[in-house]
Amino acid sequence: MGEASSISPIDRRLAAIVVADVVGYSRMMEADESGTLRALAEARETVVEPLVRECSGRIVKLLGDGLLIEFASVVRAVDCSIRIQRQMKEANSSLPDERRTVFRIGINLGDIVGQGEDIFGDGVNIAARLEQLAEPGGICLSGKVFDEIQGKITASTRDLGAIKLKNIQNPVRAYAIDVAGPAARHNSLASPPNTSREFTTIVVMPFANLSGRDDQSYFADGITEDVVTELSKHRDLSVVARSTAFAYKDQPVNAAELGRKFGADVVVTGGIRLAGQHVRATVQLVDTYTGNQVFAERFDRPVEDIFAVQDEIVEAIIGRLFFNLQTVASTARSRNPTTSVSAYTSWLRAGDAWRNGDEAAARQHMHDAAAIDPTYAPALASLSLMYAYWRFSEPARETDQERKRLSIDYARRALRSGKFDPFVLTSVAACFLLAGAMKDALRYSEIALAMSPRDINVQVARGMVLSYAGRYDEGLSLVRRACSFEPLLPPTFISSLGDCCYLSREFELALEAYRSLIDPPPFFRLNEAACLAQLGRIEEAKQAASELPADFDAALYARITAEICSLKEDADLWTEGLRNAGVAI
The missing domain is CATH 1.25.40.10 (Tetratricopeptide repeat domain)
Known part of the structure; x- marks a missing residue:
């Protein structure tokens, strides 16, 4: 493939948009920060994400205390939302009020603007405003959504009338849906049993140093470690530890065979070349079951943009694995909160020295990075x-x-x-x-x-x-x-x-x-x-x-x-x- 563009193409499409938000999130964080984060993570992992996958939706991004989800089908969007609220109610039943994770959900059908993995436009804004109208544990629909689900989902609704929403020019007809009532789904919603594993296992092989200079190997190793770390943040992925993969560094291996040995579904291979003021990274994904290379990309950037290169590599890998994973590019990069290439380089050198048992050099490079x-x-x-x-x-x-x-x-x-x-x-x-x-x-x-x-x-x-x-x-x-x-x-x-x-x-x-x-x-x-x-x-x-x-x-x-x-x-x-x-x- 050619050189990656820094600007993603823009497209317009009709979509069902779901916005979910946690009720009283700020209060919960103030009272028990770690407990709130743990409860929200558990809700996403055990309830929201499995249901979104089953209903063929896509989690566009996490919003701190909520989610933005896109569906091609309005019926599936509503069905998924009802099931989320019901399962959350069941999960909360044994918990005291202060520890319950309760969502409000807004759903709209509208035209959206897509750029990369993110989506924008009034279609999204209306869903967000409707979410604010929903009762705790409830769902609020736009009139367009209400019209589309008639005869397809049996659920009690309440007409809220035409409501003027903030920053939306025309009033929007809104309906509240009765989550507690029956919701007999249409036959088209029947899904086959989910025979897939809970998560995908991936192994990242050490990126090859293509610079032709042994003193540049630390850079390729550091990039590999960053890719492993970034992928490990995603709950849909189980990543084999870098120490396991690094045992095969500089050895000729068959990626698919090695992946099967590790019990992995996918193997990532790649190489890094530093030349002057440019860094070039190549990355490939290999399906361990077929042995086929399912994706290959090259990233060529000025060395000042090394962080952008890393983000693009990770985003590209994830984009080929799950359509419903949050995009890396849409969130602030917390892994490398520095704009200094020199600091980052010193940190990579420290890691390389530490792995090679040179604690004195590791100490010096780490102090250099912090200085x-x-x-x-x-x-x-x-x-x-x-x-x-x-x-x-x-x-x-x-x-x-x-x-x-x-x-x-x-x-x-x-x-x-x-x-x-x-x-x-x-x-x-x-x-x-x-x-x-x-x-x-x-x-x-x-x-x-x-x-x-x-x-x-x-x-x-x-x-x-x-x-x-x-x-x-x-x-x-x-x-x-x-x-x-x-x-x-x-x-x-x-x-x-x-x-x-x-x-x-x-x-x-x-x-x-x-x-x-x-x-x-x-x-x-x-x-x-x-x-x-x-x-x-x-x-x-x-x-x-x-x-x-x-x-x-x-x-x-x-x-x-x-x-x-x-x-x-x-x-x-x-x-x-x-x-x-x-x-x-």
């Missing part, structure tokens, strides 16, 4: 987690308390500009856990999970927090579920799985996890020693502890690990295991 753009939330969040992690792993340049102070400071700064980014929230939640600030760790990991429930990195972080908070069954279940999706687990996942098993008193399973790495970091060996001690294998435990590097402060590690436990019995469990392994605490 260039002091509000760059992903860089600040990464610094917060790194300083927290270094308390356990790296020979001290700063005192332990200084590292703890720095980690919390960076976390607070990250939240000021990135509090709606699941990556940022997950990173700072892990930071707060390692700093012993359990209340904050629980809060931000919960919000991140509500925003991005299928992101396995979010699941693992939340599981760790829950386990150290004493909620062992919940925590271990969440981490096990996340790990079950990955054929090749990264060290952070293995460490989290081991910790959750240890806190659940499943010492054999914890030992198995800690021993699964060929070249583990020192604290893996120390945790292994604690497991052996708890299993009564004292001599083996002491041998494992004696093999630690001379510059590793085992006593400090033991003290910090005990400090982050919410329950005294969990702190004692770590202290007892490590002391019996011969660690002087």
Whole structure:
């Protein structure tokens, strides 16, 4: 295909438009922000999105506290709306009033203007105004919609008369529909059972570095990671972790065969070439079942527009998968809230250094990114987690308390500009856990999970927090579920799985996890020693502890690990295991 245009073509069409909004959203957010976000995410995932798919609709975009949905059929639009309200009423029946997610819905049939995935025009505006007229849990229709459903949907309606709507020139006839009454649908609405899986699994292979220069590989790797992260935000997608796919970096592979090995439906492959002031990205989608390349595109942009290139790649991939996913281009990019290419480049270099085990270089590049753009939330969040992690792993340049102070400071700064980014929230939640600030760790990991429930990195972080908070069954279940999706687990996942098993008193399973790495970091060996001690294998435990590097402060590690436990019995469990392994605490 040719060079992608930056301006999408405009088209006009007749459509049924549904606008849904949550009643009392601002009040709910003020009273319980995380609970409200979680409840709204659950309503979208379990009720709205499945029904919209079944009725052949398309979610155009999310509106914060509501949705804009397009249907080609008026009958399907009304049928879907009635079913949404009925299912939400059932879901709310066991909840107290303050925790109920209640929608108002407005439906109109009208001419719309489409640009890319978004839609505009009076047809949309009227639906939005009608939504405001609907009762909580109710539906308000325009006269055009009412006329079209006669004899096709049996439902009681109430004529509200011709109403003058704000910013609409002529009065609009409006009707309220009785959601509680019978709604015998026409035969044309009968849908076959939904035999499709709950979500589509996708694997993103490492983008090839086509620049011909080894020192540019970090850029291709960073683009790959961003694509994985952006795709993971969508609830209709289950994305295989980048660490699993990166095990096959620079290896000749058959994309379809590898996708089937991962249990994926679709494989993304691509390449990045940096040449002068331009970056060129190519991307392909391969259907793992047929082996066919179903989509290919090239994006050529000045390097200053690298963020636009990433957005276009992700939007193009999603556009070929689901017609009802929200468009990436219609929402503000929270993943990279910086306009500085230099800051972004430093952040990519830091990630590359971290993956290659060069913590000193990672530290320097991350500080460079934050210095260039002091509000760059992903860089600040990464610094917060790194300083927290270094308390356990790296020979001290700063005192332990200084590292703890720095980690919390960076976390607070990250939240000021990135509090709606699941990556940022997950990173700072892990930071707060390692700093012993359990209340904050629980809060931000919960919000991140509500925003991005299928992101396995979010699941693992939340599981760790829950386990150290004493909620062992919940925590271990969440981490096990996340790990079950990955054929090749990264060290952070293995460490989290081991910790959750240890806190659940499943010492054999914890030992198995800690021993699964060929070249583990020192604290893996120390945790292994604690497991052996708890299993009564004292001599083996002491041998494992004696093999630690001379510059590793085992006593400090033991003290910090005990400090982050919410329950005294969990702190004692770590202290007892490590002391019996011969660690002087």
